Amino acid sequence: MSIFLSLDQQTLEKFNQSAKPTGIAMIILGIIGIVFPSVMSLTLNFFISSLFFLSAIALAYSAYACKVQTLVMWLKPFILFLLALLILFHPAVVISTLGIILAVYFLMDGFAGIALSVEMKSAKGSGFMLLNGLLSLLLGIIVLVGWPLSSVWMIGLMIGISFLFDGIALIAIAGNIKH
Numbered sequence: 001m002s003i004f005l006s007l008d009q010q011t012l013e014k015f016n017q018s019a020k021p022t023g024i025a026m027i028i029l030g031i032i033g034i035v036f037p038s039v040m041s042l043t044l045n046f047f048i049s050s051l052f053f054l055s056a057i058a059l060a061y062s063a064y065a066c067k068v069q070t071l072v073m074w075l076k077p078f079i080l081f082l083l084a085l086l087i088l089f090h091p092a093v094v095i096s097t098l099g100i101i102l103a104v105y106f107l108m109d110g111f112a113g114i115a116l117s118v119e120m121k122s123a124k125g126s127g128f129m130l131l132n133g134l135l136s137l138l139l140g141i142i143v144l145v146g147w148p149l150s151s152v153w154m155i156g157l158m159i160g161i162s163f164l165f166d167g168i169a170l171i172a173i174a175g176n177i178k179h
Helices: 010-036 039-064 073-089 092-119 126-145 149-173
Strands: none
Touching: 010 039, 010 149, 039 073, 039 092, 039 149, 073 092, 092 126, 092 149, 126 149
16 A cells, blocks of 8 residues: 555646646745845744734624623733734744744754764764754754844745745756656
């Protein structure tokens, strides 16, 4: 039994038709994120703020439509609205939090990569594992030393790189899936 989904012919054709334009869009967004990482970080921040704001409106509407007489039903929309404003007008809060999480991830990934390369020192390619671990460790230190200011460019840069490679992968796959 395969763990992979078995896609029918029509689904594969739809995927092939949309993969290339989607890939191009992702590459463009990725390049924007790499060239203007602060813009990408602030866009992410605005998106998160908008989600909180829309959630506050939906919950407030629900409380209003139910003609609720208790303040408890209005508490969550009020808190979400305040959080949306906090995130919108103080973007450093979200961006710096994401930055410290990213720094911790890189540090843990670096230590794990170095430890694995030491464990596998006799295996072919263990030098690349060591290099990868050292680079991850270096990235973690760079983000941590520059935190919270490094968060603004680092978050946008990482999102940009991720979008770029997502786009490249989609274009590489487009039209190459066997029907």
